[in-house]
Amino acid sequence: MKRKTGKRITAICIAVAAVICAYSGVCYFQKKQCADNPYKAYAAKEESRKEGNFEYTYRTGAEGVWITKITPSDGDISVLKIPSKLAGKKVVRLGNGNGTFKQEENADAMWEAENRRNIFGEKCSEDSTVENIIIEPKDVYDRVAQIEEIDVPDTVQWIDLGLFAYVQNGKVLRLPAGLKTKLEDTGLTGVKWKEVSFSGENKNYKIVDGFLCSKDGKTVYGLLEEREESKIPDRVETISKKGNYFGTKEMQIPASVTEIEAAGEYEDHNFTEANVQIAKDNPKYAEKNGSIYDKTSGELVAAYLDNGVINVPDTVKRIFCPWYIGDTTTFRRMVVPKSVTFMHTKSGNNVRNNPAGHTGTTYFFEGRTPLHLVSGVCLFEEKDTIVVPKGCKKDYQEKWSSNVSRLQQKISWEEK
Numbered sequence: 001m002k003r004k005t006g007k008r009i010t011a012i013c014i015a016v017a018a019v020i021c022a023y024s025g026v027c028y029f030q031k032k033q034c035a036d037n038p039y040k041a042y043a044a045k046e047e048s049r050k051e052g053n054f055e056y057t058y059r060t061g062a063e064g065v066w067i068t069k070i071t072p073s074d075g076d077i078s079v080l081k082i083p084s085k086l087a088g089k090k091v092v093r094l095g096n097g098n099g100t101f102k103q104e105e106n107a108d109a110m111w112e113a114e115n116r117r118n119i120f121g122e123k124c125s126e127d128s129t130v131e132n133i134i135i136e137p138k139d140v141y142d143r144v145a146q147i148e149e150i151d152v153p154d155t156v157q158w159i160d161l162g163l164f165a166y167v168q169n170g171k172v173l174r175l176p177a178g179l180k181t182k183l184e185d186t187g188l189t190g191v192k193w194k195e196v197s198f199s200g201e202n203k204n205y206k207i208v209d210g211f212l213c214s215k216d217g218k219t220v221y222g223l224l225e226e227r228e229e230s231k232i233p234d235r236v237e238t239i240s241k242k243g244n245y246f247g248t249k250e251m252q253i254p255a256s257v258t259e260i261e262a263a264g265e266y267e268d269h270n271f272t273e274a275n276v277q278i279a280k281d282n283p284k285y286a287e288k289n290g291s292i293y294d295k296t297s298g299e300l301v302a303a304y305l306d307n308g309v310i311n312v313p314d315t316v317k318r319i320f321c322p323w324y325i326g327d328t329t330t331f332r333r334m335v336v337p338k339s340v341t342f343m344h345t346k347s348g349n350n351v352r353n354n355p356a357g358h359t360g361t362t363y364f365f366e367g368r369t370p371l372h373l374v375s376g377v378c379l380f381e382e383k384d385t386i387v388v389p390k391g392c393k394k395d396y397q398e399k400w401s402s403n404v405s406r407l408q409q410k411i412s413w414e415e416k
Contacts, residue, residue: 049086053077056086064092064155069121072143084153091153094119095160118165120144135166144168152176154199162187169226169247170194177202183212184242189222192247196224208233212243223247223272230274232257245272253292255279260292260301263323271302271323288313290326298339308332312340319343320374331361338367344374360384364416368392370399380404385412 053075125134149172169192177200210225217235222243231252241261290304298317308330314337360383
């Protein structure tokens with residue numbers, strides 16, 4: 001009898017353990033799903049509530065409220081003070097309601113909105129051109145222009161990519177100290193703010209002289225505040241590719257900087273519109289013709305556009321998808337010296353907003369020996385002109401046949 005009772009107890013224990021394991025597995029899977037896509041942690045149904053002169057569209061979840069859209073009214077909206085609570089629950093997340101979680105190939109996990117709308121429901125119109133950027137809805141855009149200050153409450157822990165995209169420059173932004181989001185992935189440096197500050201000490205970031213920096217001050221993630229002149233803080237060692245450096249006319253890079261992260265083949269290639277100066281005692285980088293190059297490898301780090309022209313320094317040996325600095329709204333000509341022996345085929349056509357593509361860009365290669373073009377993607381576009389030294393056209397055409405074959409009848413060749 002005791003043996004039967006023992007067997008029953010053992011069986012019961014095994015069954016209970018199995019249930020616990022199954023429950024733990026389900027909980028783990030559910031938590032992992034929420035970690036992989038936090039949107040799933042919130043109710044699909046959206047609700048709206050008006051607080052002051054702003055209407056908030058939101059979803060609720062176990063952790064709190066996620067505000068997906070803020071609609072300004074026609075009243076006094078100079079200060080947007082986002083509430084810390086809605087429907088009795090604390091506000092913990094801000095972002096676009098139609099976003100999807102996306103894992104970039106060479107970046108950390110980040111949010112990306114499918115329809116590219118910001119927190120105010122604004123987006124860039126498909127009718128926009130380089131010369132005329134149209135943000136819609138226009139009535140919302142006009143009302144957002146009246147906002148002078150945006151205060152994000154201390155309860156907020158996460159903000160989405162493109163949260164304030166398309167908003168007008170010159171606003172004041174107050175961020176909560178407890179933000180857990182990787183701010184370098186949010187696009188905050190895409191706006192020229194008047195002032196940005198944390199409500200207290202953030203454990204991962206700090207703002208120094210208008211720059212978003214890591215807590216230890218060794219990495220800079222972009223320029224937040226608009227300034228006539230700016231200098232990257234002296235302790236900075238790495239300039240991250242995750243950020244913009246617009247909003248300044250002059251920018252100085254100190255001797256402490258030993259790494260300017262490469263733009264990469266598929267990255268945004270716009271570094272800054274400013275004139276950049278490198279400290280003369282910087283051990284790795286130097287500036288010539290306005291461009292930045294690596295003194296140790298001879299690689300072009302950032303190409304300077306002066307009135308639509310890039311004059312690559314004769315100290316450069318390699319060109320591999322550099323950053324672009326200066327006025328990048330036009331790109332008419334690129335002069336490549338004979339010192340360059342290697343060039344990636346996306347190095348010229350990644351200039352931002354390149355209206356010259358309509359009339360053609362001229363590439364002047366000074367070397368008598370054709371340099372090595374890498375990648376199957378064509379550097380050249382329709383109506384482009386390739387200029388080479390006299391007597392070298394045949395050699396260039398033969399070596400670059402695979403790079404220009406599909407455009408052979410649509411580009412021009414000249415010898416000078």
